[in-house]
Amino acid sequence: MKSAITFLIAARRCEIRDLEQLAMNCDLVQALGELVHRLQGERGTASLHLASPDGRFEAQWAGHMAATQVAEAAVCHLLDGLAPDAGPASGGGARLFTRIAMVLHALDGLPELRAQVGARQCGAAEATQRYTRVVSALLALVFEAADIAVDPAVSRLLVSMFNLMQGKEFAGQERAAGAVAFATGRMDAGSAQAVAGLIEAQEQCLRRFEEFSTATCLRQWRALEAVMPLTELERFRRRLMSFLSGAELDGAMADDWFACCTQRLDLIHRAEGHLAQDLKEECARRMAAVRAELDDQQGLLVTLSAVAAEMPGLPRAVADAGGQVGGAPGSEPGSGGAAGAVAAQALGPRLTRSIVDTLQMQSRRLQQVSDELTAVRAALDERKFVERAKGLLMAHHGVGEDEAYRLLRQTAMNQGRRLVDVARALLDMSDLLPPKT
Amino acid sequence: MKSAITFLIAARRCEIRDLEQLAMNCDLVQALGELVHRLQGERGTASLHLASPDGRFEAQWAGHMAATQVAEAAVCHLLDGLAPDAGPASGGGARLFTRIAMVLHALDGLPELRAQVGARQCGAAEATQRYTRVVSALLALVFEAADIAVDPAVSRLLVSMFNLMQGKEFAGQERAAGAVAFATGRMDAGSAQAVAGLIEAQEQCLRRFEEFSTATCLRQWRALEAVMPLTELERFRRRLMSFLSGAELDGAMADDWFACCTQRLDLIHRAEGHLAQDLKEECARRMAAVRAELDDQQGLLVTLSAVAAEMPGLPRAVADAGGQVGGAPGSEPGSGGAAGAVAAQALGPRLTRSIVDTLQMQSRRLQQVSDELTAVRAALDERKFVERAKGLLMAHHGVGEDEAYRLLRQTAMNQGRRLVDVARALLDMSDLLPPKT
Numbered sequence: 001m002k003s004a005i006t007f008l009i010a011a012r013r014c015e016i017r018d019l020e021q022l023a024m025n026c027d028l029v030q031a032l033g034e035l036v037h038r039l040q041g042e043r044g045t046a047s048l049h050l051a052s053p054d055g056r057f058e059a060q061w062a063g064h065m066a067a068t069q070v071a072e073a074a075v076c077h078l079l080d081g082l083a084p085d086a087g088p089a090s091g092g093g094a095r096l097f098t099r100i101a102m103v104l105h106a107l108d109g110l111p112e113l114r115a116q117v118g119a120r121q122c123g124a125a126e127a128t129q130r131y132t133r134v135v136s137a138l139l140a141l142v143f144e145a146a147d148i149a150v151d152p153a154v155s156r157l158l159v160s161m162f163n164l165m166q167g168k169e170f171a172g173q174e175r176a177a178g179a180v181a182f183a184t185g186r187m188d189a190g191s192a193q194a195v196a197g198l199i200e201a202q203e204q205c206l207r208r209f210e211e212f213s214t215a216t217c218l219r220q221w222r223a224l225e226a227v228m229p230l231t232e233l234e235r236f237r238r239r240l241m242s243f244l245s246g247a248e249l250d251g252a253m254a255d256d257w258f259a260c261c262t263q264r265l266d267l268i269h270r271a272e273g274h275l276a277q278d279l280k281e282e283c284a285r286r287m288a289a290v291r292a293e294l295d296d297q298q299g300l301l302v303t304l305s306a307v308a309a310e311m312p313g314l315p316r317a318v319a320d321a322g323g324q325v326g327g328a329p330g331s332e333p334g335s336g337g338a339a340g341a342v343a344a345q346a347l348g349p350r351l352t353r354s355i356v357d358t359l360q361m362q363s364r365r366l367q368q369v370s371d372e373l374t375a376v377r378a379a380l381d382e383r384k385f386v387e388r389a390k391g392l393l394m395a396h397h398g399v400g401e402d403e404a405y406r407l408l409r410q411t412a413m414n415q416g417r418r419l420v421d422v423a424r425a426l427l428d429m430s431d432l433l434p435p436k437t
Numbered sequence: 438m439k440s441a442i443t444f445l446i447a448a449r450r451c452e453i454r455d456l457e458q459l460a461m462n463c464d465l466v467q468a469l470g471e472l473v474h475r476l477q478g479e480r481g482t483a484s485l486h487l488a489s490p491d492g493r494f495e496a497q498w499a500g501h502m503a504a505t506q507v508a509e510a511a512v513c514h515l516l517d518g519l520a521p522d523a524g525p526a527s528g529g530g531a532r533l534f535t536r537i538a539m540v541l542h543a544l545d546g547l548p549e550l551r552a553q554v555g556a557r558q559c560g561a562a563e564a565t566q567r568y569t570r571v572v573s574a575l576l577a578l579v580f581e582a583a584d585i586a587v588d589p590a591v592s593r594l595l596v597s598m599f600n601l602m603q604g605k606e607f608a609g610q611e612r613a614a615g616a617v618a619f620a621t622g623r624m625d626a627g628s629a630q631a632v633a634g635l636i637e638a639q640e641q642c643l644r645r646f647e648e649f650s651t652a653t654c655l656r657q658w659r660a661l662e663a664v665m666p667l668t669e670l671e672r673f674r675r676r677l678m679s680f681l682s683g684a685e686l687d688g689a690m691a692d693d694w695f696a697c698c699t700q701r702l703d704l705i706h707r708a709e710g711h712l713a714q715d716l717k718e719e720c721a722r723r724m725a726a727v728r729a730e731l732d733d734q735q736g737l738l739v740t741l742s743a744v745a746a747e748m749p750g751l752p753r754a755v756a757d758a759g760g761q762v763g764g765a766p767g768s769e770p771g772s773g774g775a776a777g778a779v780a781a782q783a784l785g786p787r788l789t790r791s792i793v794d795t796l797q798m799q800s801r802r803l804q805q806v807s808d809e810l811t812a813v814r815a816a817l818d819e820r821k822f823v824e825r826a827k828g829l830l831m832a833h834h835g836v837g838e839d840e841a842y843r844l845l846r847q848t849a850m851n852q853g854r855r856l857v858d859v860a861r862a863l864l865d866m867s868d869l870l871p872p873k874t
């Protein structure tokens with residue numbers, strides 16, 4: 001017969017185990033951020049390479065490819081540690097494992113893509129799209145790793161990190177699209193609209209990143225922003241848009257555009273590093289706090305065991321405390337009721353009180369954690385609504401993911417509403433949509 | 438290096454493990470329902486015993502006590518199986534374990550309560566309140582066991598079950614309050630209001646039970662309702678209320694009131710049995726479905742292993758499939774890229790396609806499950822809002838739990854709003870409340 005104290009301590013151990021899992025997920029998120037950064041570099045130079053017939057970007061692309069492969073090995077090493085047969089430390093749910101499978105599958109497609117880029121067997125736009133799909137799979141895994149409901153403070157930082165990474169990816173996509181436009185000297189209305197959308201999406205993500213960030217990270221972010229080539233970037237963006245009105249442009253500008261965007265991406269990547277450091281420290285702080293509280297409870301347990309050893313017929317709350325006292329009459333249901341009652345009185349109100357206090361404190365704390373997590377997770381739910389609305393549009397309109405997103409974004413802009421509100425409204429109306437054909 | 442297929446299968450195994458945990462929780466919920474039923478009987482006869490000086494209810498009370506102890510042993514046996522050191526099948530989170538600790542602590546108080554009831558050392562109202570607190574701890578554990586987000590259909594039934602049990606508990610509290618009133622021939626305005634509140638709360642819970650129930654259970658419920666002594670119950674309730682206007686009443690009616698309420702409680706308990714049966718079957722059905730899908734995927738794995746054994750340099754998606762083929766060149770990042778690409782082509786579009794299909798199907802299915810769970814859990818969140826609002830009132834007004842609930846319910850009735858809406862509004866305003874004194 002297990003006692004109340006046994007389960008109280010088990011609850012603490014669960015919290016520690018969950019925090020350990022969370023710490024592993026934080027490490028994974030950091031490694032994924034590194035890999036995304038490398039892939040963004042590889043994608044950018046691959047698109048420059050394919051858009052420039054003179055081959056002057058080939059070496060740069062190859063250099064990025066090598067860097068990607070190092071980052072990929074680090075991610076795969078961490079994923080192996082998460083695998084279900086990797087020992088008692090491993091863990092994760094069905095959704096996390098499915099996302100990992102999708103990441104591994106996406107990474108498996110890279111060798112073929114690289115072979116085709118090297119042999120110029122695919123266009124810049126197609127290569128960009130295929131690299132982007134790999135990055136999307138990685139970001140979806142970051143999102144899933146962030147969606148582990150354990151600790152509000154850590155979850156806030158993970159939401160902040162996810163938005164920073166997602167914002168950076170939109171910036172990376174802008175760099176790639178702009179690089180193709182500058183290098184080829186062409187941009188159609190659709191691409192221009194796509195770039196405008198990417199700029200808006202970046203800004204939304206960065207606002208969300210700031211909202212969920214810590215004061216320290218925010219200070220570091222302001223310092224990084226101060227050295228970002230933002231004026232130069234805006235000037236380039238204006239030139240990009242002037243393509244539409246048929247203005248002529250120096251093709252050599254592609255290099256300057258790429259360098260300007262890259263400088264900004266590298267600075268955002270440095271902000272990711274600061275945030276990752278904060279994440280690590282917050283995890284460690286929480287773990288230390290829970291461990292200290294567990295030690296306190298084990299102290300209580302020892303006290304109770306000592307008392308229990310001196311008296312027969314204890315109530316179940318303490319009868320098996322410490323695992324040394326078994327088979328006390330009071331622990332048999334239907335017997336020793338009076339003896340248990342006497343023992344409970346003999347234990348004194350102080351000890352009984354301390355069990356009750358511990359129980360109530362723990363229960364209240366877990367309730368508060370759950371409430372705070374609900375608030376943080378509302379931010380994660382927003383992305384889920386948008387993803388579901390995209391899926392609905394893809395199924396009903398028979399369009400691709402990019403087009404579905406464009407449709408949503410366009411509707412939001414036309415109606416002056418937030419993307420997530422349009423997505424929710426669409427999902428609410430889904431029963432009224434015509435059946436799929 | 439683990440493959441995509443390995444993680445896909447790991448995801449399935451997680452689902453099975455989660456379903457096994459859910460099945461254990463369903464068994465626990467059923468055993469808790471039995472214990473609650475027995476405690477309700479013991480509480481009712483204890484209050485009759487204490488209210489009747491002639492001792493004619495003592496034997497009946499002792500009989501119920503013995504039945505409670507059998508049910509208690511069954512619950513404790515299941516809890517031991519959930520304990521963290523009970524082997525690999527055990528599991529549960531910090532919140533579940535904390536609730537279990539609170540249940541064990543509450544059960545520890547029973548021997549003392551029984552000793553006092555036996556010696557007539559406490560009043561009927563106090564004894565009822567103390568039994569009620571034990572039942573509350575049990576129902577809170579039922580709620581926590583139901584709050585495991587795994588399968589929408591099972592979760593719906595658990596929500597239905599929780600509401601049935603909670604509704605039955607309100608009916609049990611009504612029986613106890615009425616028994617005291619009939620036996621003593623006294624009832625004040627406060628008690629009458631409390632009884633009115635209990636009737637309303639019962640009806641709300643039973644509506645919610647019906648809403649989340651299955652068609653089969655609903656049919657069985659209608660059949661049980663048809664034989665419930667509802668007309669007789671309403672007649673008794675009218676008589677109870679007439680106490681207020683000073684009408685005289687036959688004290689012997691206590692027996693008839695008790696018998697009438699008991700008949701209804703027993704029938705509700707039978708509905709719990711039907712629902713528990715449905716729960717068991719639904720769990721088994723889901724488990725069988727997930728196992729069958731896992732077998733299918735393992736079939737795919739075997740096919741891929743056979744192909745993998747015949748060709749070197751496979752992409753990572755299949756390189757370690759079956760665990761027989763290790764160290765294939767393609768599984769080393771940075772090497773064998775071209776070989777991997779060739780192998781992927783050699784594998785044929787059919788196999789690659791089947792991996793992609795499986796990945797996408799699993800991802801979509803998990804997304805859908807998550808969406809459906811969100812809808813079901815909204816019902817569970819309602820209770821959480823009410824609990825939090827109660828806690829807020831208790832802290833700020835310095836009142837007990839019953840009084841806090843009465844305040845909430847009164848406000849809801851006055852404003853013609855739902856209890857949960859009043860609770861939410863209160864929580865939204867909590868920042869504006871004066872600080873605790």
